[in-house]
Every structure is written in C-alpha cells, then in structure tokens.
Amino acid sequence: MSCELLEKLQQAVADVEAQLKVDASKDNIEKLRIAFLGRNGLFPALSKEMGGVPKELKKDVGIAFNSSRKAIEEALENAKNAFAVKEEAANALDVTLNGREWEIGHKHPISIMIDECVNTFRRMGFIVAEGPEVEDVYHNFDALNTPKDHPSRDEGDTFYFADGRLLRTQTSPVQIRVMESQEPPIRIVAPGRCFRRDTPDATHGMNFHQIEGLYIDKNVSLADLKSVLQQFAHEVFGEKVSIRLRPHFFPFTEPSVEYDFSCIMCGGKGCNVCKNSGYIEIAGAGMVDPNVLRNVGLDPEIWSGFAFGLGIERLAMLRYRIGDIRYLYENDVRFLEQF
Ligand code: DAH
Secondary structure, three states: OHHHHHHHHHHHHHHHHHHHHHOOOHHHHHHHHHHHHOOOOHHHHHHHHHHHOOHHHHHHHHHHHHHHHHHHHHHHHHHHHHHHHHHHHHHHOOOOOOOOOOOOOOOOHHHHHHHHHHHHHHHOOOEEOOOOOEEOHHHHOHHHOOOOOOHHHOOOOOOEOOOOOEEOOOOOHHHHHHHHHOOOOEEEEEEEEEEOOOOOEOOEOOEEEEEEEEEEEOOOOHHHHHHHHHHHHHHHHOOOOOEEEEEEEEOOEEEEEEEEEEOOOOOOOOOOOOOOOOEEEEEEEEEEOHHHHHHOOOOOOOOEEEEEEEEHHHHHHHHOOOOOHHHHHOOOHHHHOOO
8 A cells, every 4th residue: 555655656756757758838837737736636635545554654655755746846847947948038039020110310401401511612622620619709709800899799699608708609710720720721611500699580599500611821812712602502502593792791801791692492583582682691701801810820911811601500491491490409300300
C-alpha cells in the first residue's frame, strides 16, 4: 500500500515533466496545475490515501509526498517563466505589426525665404555673417551714424535692458561688427531676427527678420547696388519683375534709397496689394556713409561700398500670398503645413 503511494508520487512527477516537454504553453501549464495540484486534482486525492499508510512508514511517505508536490510546483513555475521570456522575445519583433508612422516636420516659411535669399546672394559672391540679437547702443545706433535724438532710439520704439543694452532693432549692426573684424574687400549678407516695440497688426510684429547686405571695396558705385538688387529680384520673383529706387534717408547711407519691386500680384497695373501704385516697397539701401567707414577705421577716400536691408516677412508674405503677418508666428500646424 505504502509502496503503491510512493510509486504514484514518482509517476506524477515524471508525468508532469514529460507533458511539459511535449507542450510548455501557458494554457497547458495551467491545465497541469489544475490536474495535479488543484482542489480536485491528484495531490489532494493522494493525500487522502495517506491515512492508510502503516505507522512506521508514515514519516518517509509524508516527506516523499511534500517533495514530490514541491518538485511539480517548481517544474510548473520554471516552465511558466520560460514561457514568459519566450513570449516577450516574440513580441519584441512582431513582423506582423503595423509600422509606426513618423510625422516629419519641415522648414518654416520664414526659414525657407531666408534660405532662398541667402542662396541667391551666395551665387553673387556674398558670404553669410552673423551678429548678436542682444546688442549695445554703440553697434545698433552710434556707429551707424544715428543722431542722438533719432526717434528710433526712443524707449517707446526699442526694447532696452536695465544695463543699457538692447534688442537689436535692425540687422545693420552686423555691418559694423564685420568691418571691425575683417579687412575689405567685404561681401556679406546677414540674416537675422530684429525687435521693435510695435503694436502687432496685419503687417507689424514685435519681432521680424531682415537680411542685411554689405559690400565694401574700391570704386563701388550705386550702379553696382542696383545691379545686385535687380539680379536678386529676378532670381527670387522672376524675370518680369522690375525694380525702382526712390530717394530716401537712412543715417548710415548717403545717398539712401528705398527699393521697390514692380507689383508681383498685378504686374504693375495697380491692385489692392500695391495700393494701386504698381510697386511694392522691399528694402532700404544706399551707399555706406563716410562717417560709418571712419567709425570702423576705414578711409572713405580709399574705400566705398553699398548696403541694403530686406524684410523677410514681407518677401514671404508676397511669395506665399499671406495676408496677415501674425499667421507666421502663431505656430498653427494647419497653416504651416501648407508650405
Ligand atoms: N536698417 C534699415 C531698417 O531697418 C534698413 C536698411 C536701410 C539697411 C538702408 C541698410 C541700408 O543696410 O543701407 O529700416
């Protein structure tokens, strides 16, 4: 009787091991647990048979019973862990899963416009220069020959820091920084962000972008300026666009001009974009003032040059027919997706 029970216990362990070899799936492991260890399973039934074991064998059979049950518990636990590891590995590379779609962004219309302008000027031999957005009064105003009482210096127009520095109101201070740090001939364009205390509306923001241009060499004339701007107009807006220079005033150029494109929308006939004038103002420009050259230690009797400043937002709004500058800064993906 006792030997029979011992045999049954050994057989149970062997059975579980054999069956796990055939099928070690999660479902089968659970089935085996129920069949051997569950409330109505083999082990509770065998424990009832313990009652008939002769007294002198009880201790040994009891030990065998416990160790067999433990062996089965362990075998099932190990199989379960092995299955979990396998399952995880399989999930890690499930070739039947759908791929993940990444949404790739693209350049902002202002960046696209800057790149296009820079590339156009590069082809004409200009290289890119940069300057700081936090400027000092000297580079933003004084060195650029701006009179002490010029309205643009006013706190109502310019953002000042407590230490007297300011957010540059134009990219023109890059001209000074470049002339201070390198010898002519100089041919640079400087794209960048500028800041003014404007009340935002359809054509104004508190920050905007310009591209500054500077050309310093011997015997530079207004004709050189005109040809560079003309070439720029043709490359960026097409051969049909003509340009017009109008007399103007800037402290850092003499003579100074404003530079217009024939209207890109109506071709010069007159429309609401050009306010029926046939022309659209694009930039300020002029011949570098001798005072500016002197401020950076260049002799105006030897060196001459031209400079210009283009408004990027303006160009982008014309290129993409954008009616309100504020769209460019709202970061609305539905708007930005279109470019
Ligand atoms: N800095 C001027 C502005 O912000 C634009 C400008 C005019 C730049 C004439 C120039 C220039 O380089 O020569 O209105």
